[in-house]
Amino acid sequence: MTFIRPNFRHPENHTNEIGYSIKNYEGALSTLCAGCGHDSISAAIIKSCFELNLEPHKIAKISGIGCSSKTPTYFLGKAHGFNSVHGRMPSVTTGANMANRDLLYIGVSGDGDTASIGMGQFAHVVRRNLNMVYLVMNNGCYGLTKGQDSATADKGSAGKKGVPSVFDSIDLCQLALQLGAGMVARSFSGDKQQLVPLIKAAIKHPGFAFIDVISPCVTFNNTPASTKGYEWVRDHLEATGTIDFIPEKSEITIDYPAGSSRQVQLHDGSELVLQKNANDYDLSSRKAAMNRIESVKEAGNILTGLIYHNENQGDTHASINTTQRPLNALTEADLCPGSAVLEQLNAGLR
Amino acid sequence: MKPTDTKDPEYFHKVVDCQYACPAHTPVPEYIRLIAAGRYNDAYMINWQSNVFPGVLGRTCDRPCEPACRRGRVEEEPVAICRLKRVAADNKTDISDRLPAIPTEKNGKKIALIGAGPASLTVARDLMPLGYEIDLYDDQHKGGGFMRSQIPSFRLPESVLDEEVNYILDMGVVTHFKQHVTSMRDMLAKNYDAVFVGTGAPRGRDLPNLPGRQDGDANIHIGIDWLASVAFEHTHKVGKKVLVLGGGNTAMDCCRTAIRLGGEDVRVVVRSPKSDMKASPWEIEDAEHEDIPMYENHNPKAFLTENGRLTGMVFEKVEPVFDDNGKRSLVPTGEEVTMACDDVLMAIGQLNSFPWIERDIGIEFNDWDMPEVDKTTFQTSLPNVFVGGDAAWGPENVITAVAHGHQAAISIDLYCRGESTAQRPAPEVNLVSQKMGFHDWLYDAHISDDERQIVPLIDKQQAIGNRKLEVEKGFDALQGYDEAMRCLNCDVQTVFETDRCIECDACEDICPVDCINFIDNDEEANLRENLKVKATNTDQDLYVSGELKTKRVMVKDENVCLHCGLCAERCPTGAWDMQKFLLHEATAGVKS
Numbered sequence: 009m010t011f012i013r014p015n016f017r018h019p020e021n022h023t024n025e026i027g028y029s030i031k032n033y034e035g036a037l038s039t040l041c042a043g044c045g046h047d048s049i050s051a052a053i054i055k056s057c058f059e060l061n062l063e064p065h066k067i068a069k070i071s072g073i074g075c076s077s078k079t080p081t082y083f084l085g086k087a088h089g090f091n092s093v094h095g096r097m098p099s100v101t102t103g104a105n106m107a108n109r110d111l112l113y114i115g116v117s118g119d120g121d122t123a124s125i126g127m128g129q130f131a132h133v134v135r136r137n138l139n140m141v142y143l144v145m146n147n148g149c150y151g152l153t154k155g156q157d158s159a160t161a162d163k164g165s166a167g168k169k170g171v172p173s174v175f176d177s178i179d180l181c182q183l184a185l186q187l188g189a190g191m192v193a194r195s196f197s198g199d200k201q202q203l204v205p206l207i208k209a210a211i212k213h214p215g216f217a218f219i220d221v222i223s224p225c226v227t228f229n230n231t232p233a234s235t236k237g238y239e240w241v242r243d244h245l246e247a248t249g250t251i252d253f254i255p256e257k258s259e260i261t262i263d264y265p266a267g268s269s270r271q272v273q274l275h276d277g278s279e280l281v282l283q284k285n286a287n288d289y290d291l292s293s294r295k296a297a298m299n300r301i302e303s304v305k306e307a308g309n310i311l312t313g314l315i316y317h318n319e320n321q322g323d324t325h326a327s328i329n330t331t332q333r334p335l336n337a338l339t340e341a342d343l344c345p346g347s348a349v350l351e352q353l354n355a356g357l358r
Numbered sequence: 359m360k361p362t363d364t365k366d367p368e369y370f371h372k373v374v375d376c377q378y379a380c381p382a383h384t385p386v387p388e389y390i391r392l393i394a395a396g397r398y399n400d401a402y403m404i405n406w407q408s409n410v411f412p413g414v415l416g417r418t419c420d421r422p423c424e425p426a427c428r429r430g431r432v433e434e435e436p437v438a439i440c441r442l443k444r445v446a447a448d449n450k451t452d453i454s455d456r457l458p459a460i461p462t463e464k465n466g467k468k469i470a471l472i473g474a475g476p477a478s479l480t481v482a483r484d485l486m487p488l489g490y491e492i493d494l495y496d497d498q499h500k501g502g503g504f505m506r507s508q509i510p511s512f513r514l515p516e517s518v519l520d521e522e523v524n525y526i527l528d529m530g531v532v533t534h535f536k537q538h539v540t541s542m543r544d545m546l547a548k549n550y551d552a553v554f555v556g557t558g559a560p561r562g563r564d565l566p567n568l569p570g571r572q573d574g575d576a577n578i579h580i581g582i583d584w585l586a587s588v589a590f591e592h593t594h595k596v597g598k599k600v601l602v603l604g605g606g607n608t609a610m611d612c613c614r615t616a617i618r619l620g621g622e623d624v625r626v627v628v629r630s631p632k633s634d635m636k637a638s639p640w641e642i643e644d645a646e647h648e649d650i651p652m653y654e655n656h657n658p659k660a661f662l663t664e665n666g667r668l669t670g671m672v673f674e675k676v677e678p679v680f681d682d683n684g685k686r687s688l689v690p691t692g693e694e695v696t697m698a699c700d701d702v703l704m705a706i707g708q709l710n711s712f713p714w715i716e717r718d719i720g721i722e723f724n725d726w727d728m729p730e731v732d733k734t735t736f737q738t739s740l741p742n743v744f745v746g747g748d749a750a751w752g753p754e755n756v757i758t759a760v761a762h763g764h765q766a767a768i769s770i771d772l773y774c775r776g777e778s779t780a781q782r783p784a785p786e787v788n789l790v791s792q793k794m795g796f797h798d799w800l801y802d803a804h805i806s807d808d809e810r811q812i813v814p815l816i817d818k819q820q821a822i823g824n825r826k827l828e829v830e831k832g833f834d835a836l837q838g839y840d841e842a843m844r845c846l847n848c849d850v851q852t853v854f855e856t857d858r859c860i861e862c863d864a865c866e867d868i869c870p871v872d873c874i875n876f877i878d879n880d881e882e883a884n885l886r887e888n889l890k891v892k893a894t895n896t897d898q899d900l901y902v903s904g905e906l907k908t909k910r911v912m913v914k915d916e917n918v919c920l921h922c923g924l925c926a927e928r929c930p931t932g933a934w935d936m937q938k939f940l941l942h943e944a945t946a947g948v949k950s
Contacts, residue, residue, distance in 0.1 A: 011797045012804055012805075013870055013924065014805035016920060017870055017871060019431065019432065020894065038868075038928075042927065042929055043862040043928065043930025044862075044864070047868070048863045048867055197862075198862060198863060200863070227930075239907075242861075242908060
């Protein structure tokens with residue numbers, strides 16, 4: 009019985025700009041089922057953080073309960089982590105974020121953790137526009153308890169048991185749009201070319217960035233009758249456009265045909281380049297995004313890619329005017345400014 | 359690219375770098391696993407079947423397998439394959455009951471082998487079990503050829519050589535030792551069904567035109583002749599100051615033998631820069647370990663003599679200069695160096711020599727006065743005469759001679775049965791899944807992080823004091839185990855079945871060395887550019903699948919694959935499987 013990842017890596021694999029190798033971004037070996045889409049998403053997160061030259065110790069990964077919420081063990085082993093209570097990832101992230109705004113928060117959740125037990129928490133974290141990446145690994149079933157339909161299982165979709173789901177599904181992207189998220193995207197675990205730039209953009213987005221990643225459960229929900237299986241999803245993908253993430257200061261090496269692409273400047277100078285397709289719409293219009301999701305759904309397909317993007321939504325810190333520094337960096341002098349300040353304050357209230 | 363044809367045994371054979379690089383194609387990982395399992399007899403027999411002299415080669419092989427070893431590309435140092443072979447040989451018990459049975463009823467064919475070196479002995483080993491009668495001729499009093507006369511006892515104890523030579527002679531080979539064959543015509547007149555020439559490259563190069571060569575003759579020796587004379591106990595001492603000319607393995611043996619025979623100031627003097635010396639790096643290392651200095655860029659100019667006795671040598675210093683094509687020439691600097699000496703040993707190359715083959719008996723000779731020998735069949739233009747080992751195309755090494763012997767034996771057997779020698783028998787190939795169950799493989803897939811084990815040596819002063827004392831102690835059982843575990847099991851192949859793949863990317867994500875890619879198909883050069891990590895080592899193949907559902911293909915760069923099995927471990931559909939590829943080269947008697 010051997011199942012240990014070797015310590016050797018490709019000798020020609022280079023380090024990134026801050027001197028780390030990809031190994032510095034890996035986590036423990038996955039214990040999920042072989043072929044699980046979640047592992048691909050973990051790999052996409054590893055790749056994104058490596059390529060963005062992020063320091064692993066400046067990242068916090070927070071999750072709830074479920075197969076999806078196990079994954080933070082399998083990526084960014086040198087980052088901070090909190091595997092919290094079922095559906096309570098948003099609260100824990102909110103607390104951590106309020107205490108230290110300098111870290112990058114990656115919240116990982118599943119369809120059960122978000123759309124069922126954690127629905128209340130999800131709604132409020134979106135509404136507050138907490139500065140975080142909220143990633144749902146969406147497989148439409150409760151894999152950890154043997155594959156019962158989840159709240160995102162489409163009506164009529166059937167998993168391994170063969171019984172079609174009788175309820176309407178919750179579309180998390182629509183929900184996030186409605187609740188005021190600044191960035192909303194959907195992707196597929198089997199399409200890293202799309203997923204990696206989306207994760208990068210989400211990391212760079214100031215405010216709440218939501219990515220719903222369809223991630224097939226190979227064990228319980230990868231049947232031809234399931235709308236969350238590899239085959240069905242591949243056959244029904246409809247992307248808003250091909251997306252590229254161009255880091256700050258780097259040259260754009262790809263030639264985009266004139267008029268066919270749109271650049272979205274991000275606050276740190278990096279750029280998102282979206283190659284339009286025939287059904288292009290205004291990405292910063294919530295209404296247009298809603299319409300597009302609906303019309304693609306009507307055609308029996310799944311809309312993927314960057315669905316909505318608005319950098320000016322603001323985040324929780326801005327809304328409630330918090331301190332710029334992490335709480336643990338505040339000194340006694342900052343917290344107890346002395347009797348003179350108290351006098352002044354009291355005088356202002358008289 | 360077209361999908362890789364894994365039905366062609368050549369593809370997977372090439373992945374097993376060590377076996378592919380070995381002239382005899384010994385299934386290296388197979389016997390290394392047996393060593394790790396403590397099955398030394400089994401490991402020894404796999405070697406014996408393939409390379410005939412495991413104990414000898416485990417000490418002296420030129421080890422082309424080691425530079426080829428994949429571990430050397432992943433980590434710095436390859437697996438110590440050669441010394442592992444010795445572990446099998448040292449720890450085996452009596453294997454005589456495993457040797458092939460020799461038919462008492464012969465097949466009526468008689469073969470003469472000229473020269474009792476590794477090539478001839480291999481021919482005998484392969485043909486005796488088939489019922490051939492064999493006469494072996496050699497001018498020495500024992501078998502082994504250059505393995506006996508040139509490899510000093512401190513590297514290869516006589517008992518090890520005797521044992522492995524005798525396994526063959528004891529099959530009933532009729533030996534004609536101390537018989538110098540002087541005429542091929544006479545040999546052919548004895549009406550053998552076939553004659554095999556395995557006489558090696560017996561003539562050492564000389565510097566006949568250097569001033570003082572004649573005057574100093576008593577103390578100027580040809581390296582290989584001098585080594586033979588030491589091996590056969592004709593020479594027991596050497597002068598205090600000894601110059602060894604040449605930078606090959608023979609020079610290393612000469613200098614190390616000289617310090618054991620009383621040489622106090624022994625120097626190796628080489629024409630070329632030290633980095634270009636022909637000796638194997640480990641043999642240079644061994645000589646340096648015994649404090650033998652090497653003088654590079656010294657071109658011999660003259661022998662100095664006084665009253666008809668050698669007193670020294672004059673060298674002209676040179677420096678390497680490279681022209682625009684990178685071709686090196688050694689240009690004199692004008693500086694001259696004189697070194698005093700009592701003896702000079704010349705180890706500056708070996709030549710073939712066939713004064714005993716008459717040129718009018720039907721064996722064609724080429725422009726270099728060497729017999730024309732077919733590269734595949736080892737047959738000469740006289741159909742019943744075969745040539746192999748160093749005798750065929752000049753000095754190589756023991757393992758190459760063994761490989762030649764196997765092929766010549768196949769040809770001789772085909773010839774004697776009246777079949778075409780061009781019709782070569784196919785190797786025996788087997789490909790078997792290693793899957794036992796969940797996370798459970800028939801091979802140990804765990805990759806050891808250990809660095810290469812260092813072979814322990816005996817005390818230096820003790821070693822130099824006794825010419826017959828073996829310097830290397832060899833790995834003990836534990837070291838042997840640790841070293842064996844460094845093997846990556848490259849023969850356990852990653853076999854991909856296109857139809858089963860659901861493109862979940864699990865294998866691509868888990869692969870620790872990023873070999874696996876799912877990309878759009880293209881020409882080989884473009885594919886190599888477009889992989890996750892560019893496939894820059896063009897000696898290593900790309901494994902390309904058929905077209906997948908998304909029109910992409912799986913492309914695996916074989917270069918640094920660890921054969922850890924994680925791709926198969928993480929594959930939900932069994933599209934990847936780890937299958938052991940075992941290839942045994944054909945030997946004489948296998949029907950083609």
